[in-house]
Amino acid sequence: MAGGFEAAEVKELRKIYRLKTSLKKVAEVRAIDGIDLKINKGEVVGLLGESGSGKTTLGKILVGIEKPTSGEVRLFGTSAEEFLKSNRKSVQMIFQNPDTSLNPKMKVGDTLREALEAGGRVGSKDEIKELLEMVELDPKYIDYYPSQLSGGQKQRVAIARALAVKPSIIIGDEIVSALDATVKVQILSLIQELQRELGFTMLFISHDLPITRAVSNKIAVMYLGKIVEILEPRDLIEDPLHPYTRHLLTSLPSIYLKGLSLDGKRLKLKELQTPPPAAGCKLQSICPFASEKCAHENPPAVKVGGDHVVFCHLYSKN
Numbered sequence: 260m261a262g263g264f265e266a267a268e269v270k271e272l273r274k275i276y277r278l279k280t281s282l283k284k285v286a287e288v289r290a291i292d293g294i295d296l297k298i299n300k301g302e303v304v305g306l307l308g309e310s311g312s313g314k315t316t317l318g319k320i321l322v323g324i325e326k327p328t329s330g331e332v333r334l335f336g337t338s339a340e341e342f343l344k345s346n347r348k349s350v351q352m353i354f355q356n357p358d359t360s361l362n363p364k365m366k367v368g369d370t371l372r373e374a375l376e377a378g379g380r381v382g383s384k385d386e387i388k389e390l391l392e393m394v395e396l397d398p399k400y401i402d403y404y405p406s407q408l409s410g411g412q413k414q415r416v417a418i419a420r421a422l423a424v425k426p427s428i429i430i431g432d433e434i435v436s437a438l439d440a441t442v443k444v445q446i447l448s449l450i451q452e453l454q455r456e457l458g459f460t461m462l463f464i465s466h467d468l469p470i471t472r473a474v475s476n477k478i479a480v481m482y483l484g485k486i487v488e489i490l491e492p493r494d495l496i497e498d499p500l501h502p503y504t505r506h507l508l509t510s511l512p513s514i515y516l517k518g519l520s521l522d523g524k525r526l527k528l529k530e531l532q533t534p535p536p537a538a539g540c541k542l543q544s545i546c547p548f549a550s551e552k553c554a555h556e557n558p559p560a561v562k563v564g565g566d567h568v569v570f571c572h573l574y575s576k577n
């Protein structure tokens with residue numbers, strides 16, 4: 260898409276955590292290890308990958324909770340640092356566990372009033388009721404404490420709190436992962452409805468392939484700090500190319516396929532040997548297609564048609 264449409268963009272982004280393991284030793288964790296990603300305005304981009312791939316870290320960098328080690332982060336065409344200075348509330352993050360993100364000592368109404376005030380609004384009872392209505396909660400919950408609510412209701416309050424400041428971008432970090440199956444479906448359809456109605460841009464972080472596929476316009480697959488493939492949701496099943504994306508399909512229940520075939524597309528990889536390699540492709544020790552090149556050179560971004568990009572030497576012409 261042409262320039263000027265990006266809500267968020269990262270270039271050559273890195274976040275390296277240094278952990279003291281003993282008096283003299285420091286271990287490096289490359290949580291984000293050189294990624295490029297564009298999120299267009301009004302788009303829902305799914306960030307899919309197993310635990311430890313760096314998804315939460317990317318979310319925290321976009322919202323300004325974490326600082327990158329290097330690389331560029333831009334929000335609406337401006338450096339993220341500059342943008343967040345004057346639009347602090349414009350990027351909101353909703354976390355997996357509302358028990359830790361909501362203040363247990365504050366009633367729902369007070370939590371929402373505080374958020375409305377932070378967004379420059381009055382925080383009146385009518386505004387609070389309007390927010391509750393948006394997330395399909397009865398106004399009676401104004402006087403409830405989080406401990407008196409179910410998991411799904413608490414997550415609705417967390418969503419309402421994020422909406423209170425009229426954000427341009429919402430980062431949803433595993434927002435339905437802790438919920439029961441039926442509640443999961445309800446919260447997902449609520450967030451989809453709100454997104455369509457309000458038009459915010461969303462980064463939908465999840466380790467769950469069917470859910471990510473259902474809600475996203477575009478999906479970035481992450482593995483150990485790298486984006487390995489960017490593709491349309493339907494291509495996850497119709498045209499998955501990267502060995503890791505194909506590996507993720509091995510956990511997809513066949514009930515979900517509804518007539519679609521995964522013949523020859525699944526690829527079971529071994530458990531990764533740690534620590535991950537510092538040079539070349541992160542999958543080199545577990546990938547059946549690994550060549551000499553994979554051990555030394557970072558896999559390039561290979562455009563394979565439309566917006567489908569795969570980061571793998573198998574598809575590179577050089």
Ligand SMILES: Nc1ncnc2c1ncn2[C@@H]1O[C@H](COP(=O)(O)OP(=O)(O)O)[C@@H](O)[C@H]1O
Binds near residue numbers: 276278308311314315
């Ligand atoms: N504050 C931190 N200090 C040290 N290591 C961290 C910190 N936050 C995340 N990490 C490490 O960075 C890697 C990526 O973590 P994270 O972004 O939480 O991944 P994901 O959300 O995909 O599970 C993991 O190895 C994790 O242990």
Ligand code: SF4
Binds near residue numbers: 547548549572573
């Ligand atoms: S770059 Fe090489 S090791 Fe990495 S996924 Fe592709 S073929 Fe496998």
Ligand SMILES: [Mg+2]
Binds near residue numbers: 315432
């Ligand atoms: Mg996470």
